[in-house]
Amino acid sequence: MKQITAVLFIVMSLMISAQENKYSEKEFQQKLDSIKAEGNLLYSHEIASWNSGDLMAANKKLHEIAQSYLTYKSNDTVKTVFLNKDQNLVVAEYSFKNSQRKPVRENMQHRKPNQTELNINKIRSTVISQLSDPKYEVGVPEGYNLNIIIVPINENYKVYLIPGTSQSGVIPFGNDYLFITDKEGKITSNQRFHSRLIPAFTQGENGTLTMATHSHLRTNPFISATDICTFKLYAPLTKLEEFSVYSPALGIYMKYNYKKDSIEKTKDPL
Template sequence: MKKLLTLITLFILVQNATAQKNALRLIADSINAEGETLYRSEWASGHGTQIFTSSFGGKKRLSGGYFSYETKREMTTIFFSKNNDPVVLATVKFDHSFDSSKYSIDTTTRKFTEIEKDLYAIRLKAAQAVSNDTLFKFYQNTSLNLVPVIKNGAKKVYVITAQTTPDEVLLGNDYLINFDKDNDIIKKTKLHNNLIPLGTGGKEAIKASSHQHLGETSPFITATDICAFKLWKAKTTWVISFIVSAGYVSAWHFRNEFLEILTQTEWEKIMKNK
């Protein structure tokens, strides 16, 4: 009887461990997908801005901002006017190859499409919140990028601190603003407690980077972390980056862009056996 109870206990422990691993895999996949969405938007915005600025500098002075969005066919960045009833000044489109040399640009002034109206509306309200709410912090020599996303019916704007120097990656000082179907703000969340500059590695290559998530910060890596890692992957010497919280360790592998999330207990066992 004692042996049977031991076997039952071991079976339950194995089942629980498997369930926890599966749950963490689902969390990792969800965060990874959101990070990919953010990266694609920021990639299109960055290259779209370079193209627009280099080719149509005069028209850029009329621009009140930009945003990007993706369809099944392409990634699009639009630049809109400054006035109270804005119109689209230019449209830059990329295919899904992520080849910045393959693009089209149309500088015909036009009205917003329906999806662009919604993206502009939540971006505008996010900009107003950033200007008026003390939740949002500003650091010297940085700016805040507004990244509107509408996906599977959910409307949100990420607020990300923009990169300023080529020898560091900026993480943190980022926020998520959620909206209802009528484009009204329903929630504002601070994703990291502070700004985290990490060196990219120079003459002395840095193979790993790490930072902590403490307090109210998510116990897992954030979509904004993944976005930054993917954007600046080619500029760093990193092989892996660790995000450590009280209960978990998230590991982002740069070579195959793979995310794994481990419990602290699993992590300690791995380190002990090394």
């Protein structure tokens, strides 16, 4: 029996090595660098939305007239604009650079939405109208919400849905989606990065946790851009600095540290 077990272990190890060796070290690192860049892009959008929302809420006059918001990148700046009830006027605009928490510019002068804002608002509305289709399996557990991030790619769009929560001590991994749309907002393909919500609770029975780990589906073997974005948003509210993802398809962990903005491949999550 011991010999059989040993043989099985060797076979499994060889299978894992074969899967991992599909990528050269250079290709593997390029893949991680690309994912990290996309994660940072998503984070720059979402942190701008967070900070703009706080500023809007603190402005009583603006809070009364602002009904919805759009966040998008313009050159080296990420902008969040708030629209009025009829969505025909921008009533506030906040501009951010380098994911800083304070805007480099605030504009409270009312104006008509520009073409970029009209396009993104159209894509947002069109995508949302399609999400009730059961084939996309979009749902939101109690105590959580879904935030939408829209990124233009050539004439099409990437539309991400990532979870959010107001609960303290929780990092809401999972329940994240990517939709690719045409220029009119019609969904042409979709992807789920996780099968469900995987909340990482940073307070355990034995005190504060310093590490978070979760596993990915074999169909999603790499750490995801949504993982990185979510962690960068919530980790500063905790004592965690890094998290890891286990890839059953590759037989390894990928560990991300938000202070270093680095991903490393490892056999050990700690």
